[in-house]
Amino acid sequence: MSAAYLRPVIAGAAITLATALAVYPMLDAGKLGQLREALGAAALLSLLLPLLWRGRATWLALLLLGAEYVVAESSGHVGAVSVVAYAAGLIGLCELLFWLAELPAKASIEATVIGRRLLLLALTGVSAASLALVALLATSVRLSSAIAGLVLGALAAAALLAIPLLLVRQSRRSS
Amino acid sequence: MNRSPKLALYATFAAASFIAALALGRPELAGLGAPFALVLVLGLSLPPPRVEVHVQLSRERVLEGDQIEVELSLLSSETCEAHVALVLPSGIAPADEPASFLLGLTRDRPQAFKTKLACERWGAYRLGELVVRTSDRARLRLVDQHIAGTAALRVYPSRERLQTLVKPLETQPFAGNRISRAKAEGIEFADIRPYVRGDRVRRLNWRASSRGQTLYVNQQHPERNADVILFLDSFAEAQRENEGTLDLAVRAAATLAEHYLAVQDRVGVVGFGGIVRWLTPASGTLQSYRIAEALLETEVNFSYVWKRIDVLPARTLTPQALVIALSPLLDERGMYALVDLRRRGFDLAVVDVSPIAFAGSSEGGAPDPQALRLWRLWRETLHLRYQEIGVAVAEWTGGESLAKVVEEVGAFRRVAR
Numbered sequence: 001m002s003a004a005y006l007r008p009v010i011a012g013a014a015i016t017l018a019t020a021l022a023v024y025p026m027l028d029a030g031k032l033g034q035l036r037e038a039l040g041a042a043a044l045l046s047l048l049l050p051l052l053w054r055g056r057a058t059w060l061a062l063l064l065l066g067a068e069y070v071v072a073e074s075s076g077h078v079g080a081v082s083v084v085a086y087a088a089g090l091i092g093l094c095e096l097l098f099w100l101a102e103l104p105a106k107a108s109i110e111a112t113v114i115g116r117r118l119l120l121l122a123l124t125g126v127s128a129a130s131l132a133l134v135a136l137l138a139t140s141v142r143l144s145s146a147i148a149g150l151v152l153g154a155l156a157a158a159a160l161l162a163i164p165l166l167l168v169r170q171s172r173r174s175s
Numbered sequence: 176m177n178r179s180p181k182l183a184l185y186a187t188f189a190a191a192s193f194i195a196a197l198a199l200g201r202p203e204l205a206g207l208g209a210p211f212a213l214v215l216v217l218g219l220s221l222p223p224p225r226v227e228v229h230v231q232l233s234r235e236r237v238l239e240g241d242q243i244e245v246e247l248s249l250l251s252s253e254t255c256e257a258h259v260a261l262v263l264p265s266g267i268a269p270a271d272e273p274a275s276f277l278l279g280l281t282r283d284r285p286q287a288f289k290t291k292l293a294c295e296r297w298g299a300y301r302l303g304e305l306v307v308r309t310s311d312r313a314r315l316r317l318v319d320q321h322i323a324g325t326a327a328l329r330v331y332p333s334r335e336r337l338q339t340l341v342k343p344l345e346t347q348p349f350a351g352n353r354i355s356r357a358k359a360e361g362i363e364f365a366d367i368r369p370y371v372r373g374d375r376v377r378r379l380n381w382r383a384s385s386r387g388q389t390l391y392v393n394q395q396h397p398e399r400n401a402d403v404i405l406f407l408d409s410f411a412e413a414q415r416e417n418e419g420t421l422d423l424a425v426r427a428a429a430t431l432a433e434h435y436l437a438v439q440d441r442v443g444v445v446g447f448g449g450i451v452r453w454l455t456p457a458s459g460t461l462q463s464y465r466i467a468e469a470l471l472e473t474e475v476n477f478s479y480v481w482k483r484i485d486v487l488p489a490r491t492l493t494p495q496a497l498v499i500a501l502s503p504l505l506d507e508r509g510m511y512a513l514v515d516l517r518r519r520g521f522d523l524a525v526v527d528v529s530p531i532a533f534a535g536s537s538e539g540g541a542p543d544p545q546a547l548r549l550w551r552l553w554r555e556t557l558h559l560r561y562q563e564i565g566v567a568v569a570e571w572t573g574g575e576s577l578a579k580v581v582e583e584v585g586a587f588r589r590v591a592r
Contacts, residue, residue, distance in 0.1 A: 003277075059184050066188070066207065069193065073203055083203040091210045098181050098314065104258060108272045112279030113256050120312070128210030135206035162216060 001114065003107045007100065011051055014096040021065050021089045024082070025072030039068035055101020055157045062094060088125040095121055097143045162165035176223060182315040185211040218313025225318070226254035226280065230303035232326045237295050239333035239426075242270050245326075246416050247288045247305075251280035255309050259288075262304040265417060266296030266330070274360075274506045282447030296417060297425060299330040299471045301325070331467045332422075332429040335577045340434055341567075341584050343401035343497035344522045351400025351439040361395035368394055402443070402456045402493045405466075406516070407507035408502030413530030420528040423573040424501040425470050427526060431499060431575055432466045445491060447484075447512055449476030449511050453491040484512050484519075497522045503530045504557060517564050524567045524584045527558065532572050562587070 042064035043064035047055040069086055099117060103109075138149075192208025195201075226249055227558040233244035261274035270291035280286055292302075303325035310317045312339065315578065324446050346355040358365045370390030383391040405428045412421040428444065435442045436458060443456035446467055454469045484492070492498070498521045502509050517523045534542045558568045 002272075058180075059187070062184065062188060066192070067208065070199075070204060074199065074201065079265065083206045087207050087210050090207065090212065094181070094184070094211075099177070102258075102314070104260070104277070105274050106273035107258070107260075107275035107277055109277040110279050113277045116256065116279055124210070124214065125211060131209045131213055132206035135202060135209045138202065159212075159216075 001109045001111065003103045003105065003109055006109060007103055010096055010100045010103070014051065014093060014100065015047065017089055017093045017096065018061065018065070021086065022068065024086070025068050028076065032071055036068055036071050039064050039071065043068060046144065050101065054097055056096060058097045058101075061097070062090065065090060065093075079092045081136070083136060084129045084132045088129040091128045092125050095124055108164060136170060177317045179310065179315050179317055181313075182215070182218075185215050185315075189215065211324075215315065216314050218311050218315040219315070221311050221313075222253065222341065223280075223311045223316050223318045224251045224255040224280070224305050224309045226251045226255075226257055226309055226320060228259070228305055228307060228320075228322050230305070230324070230326050232302060232328055234543070235327060236329045236331065237294050240319050241330075242291050242293050242592070243328065245290050245292055245302065247290070248285055249278065249280055249288065249307075250285045251282060251309070253311075254282045255280055255312070257306040260306045260308075262306060262324075263292070263302075263397070264298075264300050266294070266298050267300060267302065268293050268295055290401050291565050294330040295329050296422065297429075297471065300328045300330065302328050321507060329468075329471060332426045334426070334430045334433050334547070337434050337578050337581055339581060339585060340431070340438070341497065341499060341524050341581055341588065343403065343440075343495075344588075345495035345497075346399035346401045347441065347493075347495065349441070351398060353438070353440070354396045354400055355399040357397060357399075358394040358396040358481065361397035362451065363396040363398075364393045365396045367391045369392045397524060400439050400441060400458065400579050401435075402441045402496035403431070404443045404445055404492060404496050404498045405431055405499050406502075406513075407444065407446045407448075407473055407502040408500060408504075408512075409473055409475050410478075410506035410509045411503065413503055413505065413533035415533040415535060418573075419474060419533060420503040420505075420530050420573075423571065424503070424526075425473055427501050427528070427571070427577050428472055429467065431581075432470075433463060436460075436463050438468075441493075442466060443491060443493070443496075445487060447487075447509060449478030449480075451482065451486055453487060455488075455490050456493055456496065462527060482508055482512070484515050492516075492521065495522070497524070500525045501528055502526075503528045503529055504554065506568050508559070513561070513566070514564065517561075517566050523559075523565075524588065525561060525569075526552070526580055526584065527568055527570045529554075529570050531571045532574065 022043050025036050026040050043061055046057065046060040046064055050061060189208040189212040192204050196205035217307065229248040231246045231248070237243055249259070251257065257278050257280050259276045259278060263269070263274055270293045272290065274290065276288065278288060301324040305322040307320040307322065308317060343353070345469060346353050346513065354363045357552040367383050367389065370379065370392050374392045378392040380391045380393045407424055407428055414420045432442045432444070439458055441456035441458045442462060444454040446452035452469065452472065454465055500513050500517055500523065502513065502525060504510055504527050513523065513525060531547070534547060561568045566582040567587040569580045571577065571580040
């Protein structure tokens with residue numbers, strides 16, 4: 001399959017997903033409604049940059065969509081459970097935008113590559129939703145003592161530190 | 176190994192969402208960032224793949240315009256997707272699909288992939304130069320491998336079919352297919368002469384002997400071969416895009432060499448330019464291969480050095496050889512060399528590989544019509560000067576058949592004689 005055929009399909013999927021992510025927090029007008037609409041519109045407009053400029057400024061679309069959701073969520077206009085779908089949608093959008101950016105201008109693409117990518121995208125979405133659900137369920141956990149809280153906090157901090165540690169280890173291995 | 180922009184973005188977003196969750200006291204925000212952190216952790220914990228590539232060509236020797244099949248064998252240390260881009264030299268192009276592929280590779284399983292390339296221009300090439308980009312499963316770290324080309328490909332110039340050839344005025348003492356002007360043993364009748372002692376009886380011309388009351392014998396023209404030197408002026412060339420006068424000259428030389436060798440003539444090649452190359456005249460299949468190889472090395476080498484034909488070894492320009500010069504008549508050194516050859520008594524014919532078709536203005540547009548007219552007039556005058564010293568000159572634009580030009584040269588030589 002030619003990259004020229006695949007590109008509009010991915011771009012179309014990314015636009016549809018971004019529109020859904022931008023429109024969902026706007027549905028219920030009310031407190032800070034104008035701010036949410038402005039952020040949503042800006043997020044959709046900023047999506048043009050990575051679509052037309054090979055993945056550049058993907059961070060802007062992600063930031064604006066995230067900010068819109070934070071505003072909607074903090075003003076209580078979206079249900080807390082929506083974070084599961086939203087998290088999956090955001091990472092799916094990022095994956096689509098980066099896939100579009102990585103596609104060579106002229107290349108023939110094996111069907112296996114497309115199949116694997118779609119599978120990976122689906123797996124990422126499902127994992128993201130599951131993880132967001134786990135994070136959400138974690139809020140309902142009531143800790144019996146401060147020591148348990150300390151242990152859990154230390155584990156979370158260790159998990160966060162694992163990322164830069166892995167990065168350092170990999171760069172040493174490659175050099 | 177390069178880091179993908181995805182790595183920084185995901186790390187930043189995950190960190191920002193965790194900090195926002197802590198600052199605002201809203202764990203839902205941590206839920207937003209958690210998937211990004213998961214991708215980071217999984218992606219970085221898997222090793223990036225190493226890919227080995229082997230390139231094989233279906234043929235190593237082809238003619239201009241032919242297509243070859245290139246087989247890429249890839250072996251990866253991890254299951255990944257690889258972006259393979261073939262780096263093609265000028266003159267070789269992808270036949271029907273782009274020379275860039277996205278392939279899905281499976282861990283430790285060799286995978287072969289075939290693509291076709293079109294050989295658009297003659298030359299000696301080294302193919303198989305590749306850029307392979309792979310990454311980890313999450314595409315966070317990119318590995319670019321530059322693989323140097325090792326497969327040699329020789330593209331020989333295409334040949335035209337000629338009905339006639341420029342006939343050499345003189346022949347050589349070796350047996351061949353040309354009827355010599357000399358009189359000796361042969362098949363073609365030449366003349367009769369009075370019988371002298373030692374003549375064979377079977378050569379007696381009985382009809383003439385009976386009329387003249389004395390014995391006459393037949394004389395024949397012997398069949399001999401000729402020496403043909405293809406003189407390529409490579410001091411300068413006119414070029415536009417991928418085509419130039421040197422390309423045309425080399426194609427013409429290949430065509431002429433093939434046809435002269437087919438009639439058992441001895442053919443030699445002289446590349447007269449910044450670097451002087453020569454191939455002494457010889458005949459046979461081996462010589463045709465030698466000439467094909469020699470022509471592949473022909474190129475324009477810039478030089479200020481004034482060269483005369485004295486630099487050529489004596490054996491290169493054999494006496495009584497027909498010299499066919501293929502020249503764009505752009506450089507004075509080449510033009511004077513041709514005059515010099517004629518003055519030294521060589522039988523010379525010039526095919527003017529016209530640079531006019533490749534003319535353009537300095538800005539890249541169409542040339543000034545007035546300048547073009549003047550240039551044409553100057554070239555016509557040059558042709559006349561060559562003709563005055565007995566050199567047949569015919570202009571070849573490349574758009575027309577070489578046979579027409581050969582016929583034109585032959586016609587001039589018939590009239591001039």
